[in-house]
Amino acid sequence: MNFLLINFFLISLLLVTTFFIFKTTSLISVVALTGAFTLLCSAIYVNLDAVDVAFTEAAVGSGISTILMVMAAAKLPEGKKNKLINLFPSIILAVSISLILIIIIANLPLLGDPNAPIHLHVVPEYLKESKDFFHIPNVVTNILASYRGFDTLGETIVIFTAGLGVIALLTSNTLNRKTNFKKNNKKNER
């Protein structure tokens, strides 16, 4: 009963936050509200006993990405109001996507259903043997780092590549830019 009450409260707060994200026109407040949105999401994950996911959501979603969005918003020119020209196509798109999602949700297994496919495949084996074998109580860490070591390696490489891409795009390398600028000028002169 408590679980349901807390969930209801958090989800209604989530809806209120979403409404205000739609309403506001200033970029900074949209960023702040998005941070609040992800923080509420992490509270929902805690309520669902997914502490690791909640931790990640709180640290990455509402921590770092809010800071990065604030930095990006500070670089944008100010005073541009959000102009919605024609709401009709976006309403149709939103309604159809939500309909598809509702149909999918209706077909999902219930929350905590022991016969759900995800609980029948490899999970029982992991849960049974991992503590005796690894002597590490946190099964999430075992799965992340050992059973699914390749996946985590891939994720690390994805993060690394993303960092490389941002550095390559945004870093102000004074020397290179000046030489490029001169080259471009020469080309233009010709």
Add this chain to the structure above:
Amino acid sequence: MRDKISSSPVLSVVSKILFAPIIIFGLYVQFHGDYGPGGGFQAGVIVAAAFILYSMIFGLSKGETLVPIMINRYLMCVGVLLYAGVGIVSILLDGMYLDYNVLSSDPSTGQHIGIILVELGVGITVATVMIALYHSFASFGEINE
């Protein structure tokens, strides 16, 4: 822009007080990930948050002296290479790639060592990538000023 130091003494004092506890909390999350929630990803983000806080309050150039850009970029690679290197080492010790059993004479100790090293690699990469992202965003467009 680059050396704009925060005028508010409250911000600078609070950030100085918070810097060490944030890093210690990051290390706790990093190495306690085996027993509680946490691990490399979260710890990396938390440690990066400490450095980002520092360079937000005291200016980018002070943050640069704390974590030089080139060292940060090298560390990005070190994290990924540490992770991949654990796999290579386990191949050299007659195991399969990322098979931590062979890292020690006792398989479960080997798993422990492997998981800690791998999580450390993830943590280093995530922290340095986040610092690099912040740095790129913050210093973008300065050349035009």
